[in-house]
Amino acid sequence: MSKEKTCSRCGIVFGCSTEDNGNSCWCNRYPPLFTPDPVINCMCPQCxxxxxxxxxxxYVAEMTVEKxxxxxxxxxxPPAKQLIEGIDYYMENTNFVFTAWHHLRRGYCCKSGCRHCPYGFKKQTA
Incomplete structure (x- = not known):
């Protein structure tokens, strides 16, 4: 099922449709950070x-190890059903590099020395 919507941020018209299960919109892959608002409605995928x-x-900029x-x-x-490039990770050559957001959303430190560890366990480089 697809509806035509206008992006409340850029004004373009885009298709808002449910995914294969018929119950959720494509935007539900994103973390629920925005409260529905009568003025700010749906946004297109890019926005x-x-x-x-x-x-x-x-959020990450104000994060400290203590926080x-x-x-x-x-x-x-709620946990992500799938990771989103540019939000949860980015690619470096053929490697996935997880963002501080990914680690924060996971909720704990694996103590592997991840590059963007917000818990203070980053690998020391020579």
């Missing part, structure tokens, strides 16, 4: 990606 990244970047352990609300967001 939702950009707005989500902006909100996450602001990561004691006051990390990202871990309370």
């Amino acid at each position: 939702l990606h950009e707005a989500t990244k902006e909100k996450i970047d602001a 990561a352990f004691n006051n990390n609300s990202a871990k309370d967001i």
Whole structure:
């Protein structure tokens, strides 16, 4: 099922449709960071990606090691059904590099020395 919608951010018309299961919109792959609003309705895929990244970047920028352990609300967001490039990870050559957001959303440190570890266990480089 598909509906025609207008992006509340850029104004383009886009198709809003349910995925294969018929119950959820494509936008449900993104973390639920925006409260439905009568003025700010749906966003097109590109605008939702950009707005989500902006909100996450602001959250991560204020994160400290102490906050990561004691006051990390990202871990309370329902788990992602699939990872999103540019939000949860980026590619470097053929390697996946997980973002600080991914680690915060996971809710714990694996102590593997991840590059973007918000818990203070980054690998030391020579």
